[in-house]
Amino acid sequence: INTMMVAILPVGAILFIGAGLLGAGTLRDLSLALFVGILIGTAATIFVAAPMYAWLRQNEPELVKQAKRVQQRRAGAAERAVPAAQAKA
Incomplete structure (x- = not known):
């Protein structure tokens, strides 16, 4: 610009x-x-x-690795969030 x-x-x-x-x-x-x-x-x-x-x-090896790491971290955060939400209920 x-x-x-x-x-x-x-x-x-x-x-x-x-x-x-x-x-x-x-x-x-x-x-x-x-x-x-x-x-x-x-x-x-x-x-x-x-x-x-x-x-x-989007198909470059480094970007694919980074996307996998992000997905793993999101899955881990979601698993930790579920028990906390169940404990409040």
Whole structure:
């Protein structure tokens, strides 16, 4: 997101200030194309690339080991919680 903001600010300045005040049609066309491209690229990175990266990494050995450890700890915590809940009843 920070990189997108650094890229979009100068392009936005060219689009809104340069093309608007100077009336340069070529600047407007170029900066509009850059502006739209940066926005679409950022959205694609956030909503497509990040989930795809997570999906591709889910079968890595280290992440599988970590998931198993988490499941074991959850099962142990659930077993300890059941007797405590029965004792209160």
